[in-house]
Every structure is written in structure tokens, then in C-alpha cells.
Amino acid sequence: MSFTLENVSQRYITDSGEVIHALADTSLEVPAGEFVCVVGPSGCGKTTLLRILAGFLEPTGGIASANGQPITRPSWERGVVFQQANLYPWLTVRKNVELGLKFRGIDASTRRETAEQCLALVGLGGFEDKKTYELSGGMQQRTQIARVLANDPEIILMDEPFGALDALTRERLQMDLLTIARERKKTIFFITHSVEEAVFLGDRVLVMSPRPGRVVLDEPVRISAQYGRMLDGKELRSTPEFVALRDKISDTIYEGQAP
Ligand SMILES: Nc1ncnc2c1ncn2[C@@H]1O[C@H](COP(=O)(O)OP(=O)(O)OP(=O)(O)O)[C@@H](O)[C@H]1O
Secondary structure (H helix, E strand, O other): OOEEEEEEEEEEEOOOOOEEEEEEEEEEEEOOOOEEEEEOOOOOOHHHHHHHHHOOOOOOEEEEEEOOEEOOOOOOOEEEEOOOOOOOOOOEHHHHHHHHHHHOOOOHHHHHHHHHHHHHHOOOOOOOOOEHHHOOHHHHHHHHHHHHHHOOOOEEEEEOOOOOOOHHHHHHHHHHHHHHHHHHOOEEEEEOOOHHHHHHHOOEEEEEOOOOEOEEEEEEOOHHHHHOOOOOHHHHHOOHHHHHHHHHHHHHHHHHOOO
């Protein structure tokens, strides 16, 4: 599923009446199956953009569409993964993953089978009957990803999903996410504060300016697609292409900041 933004902008009005211009006119076309990473300084409107795409927020200007249809509400076709897993602690891992399917009225045996498949896909086969508080942070994040995958969304919107994880767990999850994105042909919109993560994962990296945010660099990347099967993560991060892209993107972010 593709998505587009046509002159999308966002102004918030705070409780004290202040108008915050969070997002300037932003236009973007993302074809089905593309992995787009978004980086930019804190407060530049990345999460605002994700909330608009998720259908949590109607933009104050412009139109956001998925497959040509205006986005007006949340939909299971657009799954959202947050920095915190937000799992239900009183439910097992399996029941957490089944929840969206249950809300959609899917029968119990299909739910069970789908949950098992998705948990196996994120490397949590055998953990189905654990309570979520028995899991590590990385395993909770895997469960959250399985919960989204269970709905088989065509677009996955991810807001710093690995930001709270230690470096090793983060790298493992990055590799697994790349495999899932390729095998399941998902369109992914991935927000991160890490330029390295963006270059590693993305087919394309968008850099946003400080508030009001707009896209100041739209860079094709495809490092993992090019080298992913030949090199391990560490080797890949030291290729000249990787280093050059990382520096270009970092420089663009820093150039946009006030001195
Ligand atoms: N509901 C709201 N009401 C008022 N202002 C808001 C609201 N939500 C966000 N903002 C403001 O809009 C701007 C953009 O916020 P947003 O969360 O989209 O940025 P971000 O790039 O995701 O930031 P970060 O990288 O720190 O998570 C910020 O200045 C924020 O304070």
C-alpha cells in the first residue's frame, strides 16, 4: 500500500491559546513496499506526521492518503509500533498478540494460529504462554511487533521502536525487521533519532528541519538492500557508501540547527 501527503501542515493550539506551527507544508509520495526512515531534531514534527498517517490526527492543512483514499481514521491496515510496548500485563504474550484479531471478530483457532506464526516470525516461538512482565524489554518490543503483524497491515508506522533498547538488542531487532519488511513486503515509515539506524534500515531517508518541520533532504539509501546479504551489520556500517551517507545526513541535520 502506498501513501501520499499533499501539502500537509499542522498547527496546534495549546491550552493557553498559543499557536504552535509544528509541520510546514509537506508533500511526499511513498510507493508500496518502501522502507522510509525519518530523522530530524527533537520537536520537528516527526511524531505529528506519524499520527496523521495513523489517522489519530486530522491535519489542519492538506490531505494525507493511503492507496489514494484520504486517511480519516485509524485502521488495522496501518499498524503502529511505539517506543514503549504498551502490552496488557494481565494477558499472556499470545493473548496480547491475538487482541486486534479478536476485536475484528476473527475466530479463536485462526487467532491462535496467526499469533503463533507472528511470534515465531519475531523469534518468540515458545514464549506464547508467558506473562508480558516476564519478558525483557527487547522481547516486549518483539511482542508489540508481532501484535501489529498479526493484523497483516500493509503499512507499518514505527515511532522510535528501538530507542529504549540496549545496542545489541537493537541491532538484532533491526536485522529481524529488515527480514520481515522484505519477506512480507510491508511499507514502513520509521522514525528514529539515530542516523546510523536510518541509513542501515532505510530504502530512503527523510531529514526534517527544526519546527515548523519540513523535509529538507530526501535521500535514496538502499545500503542493506545492496549489501545486506553479503556483509554483517558491523562490516556494512564501515563501507564507504554507508559512511558517506551517514555524514551527509548528519551534516544536513546539524546545518538546520540554530547556532
Ligand atoms: N497536542 C499538542 N498540542 C500542542 N503542541 C503539540 C502537541 N503535540 C505536539 N506538539 C508540539 O509540536 C511540535 C512537534 O512535536 P512532535 O512530537 O511531532 O515532534 P517530534 O519531532 O516527534 O519530537 P521528538 O523527536 O522530540 O519526539 C513540538 O513543538 C511539540 O511540543
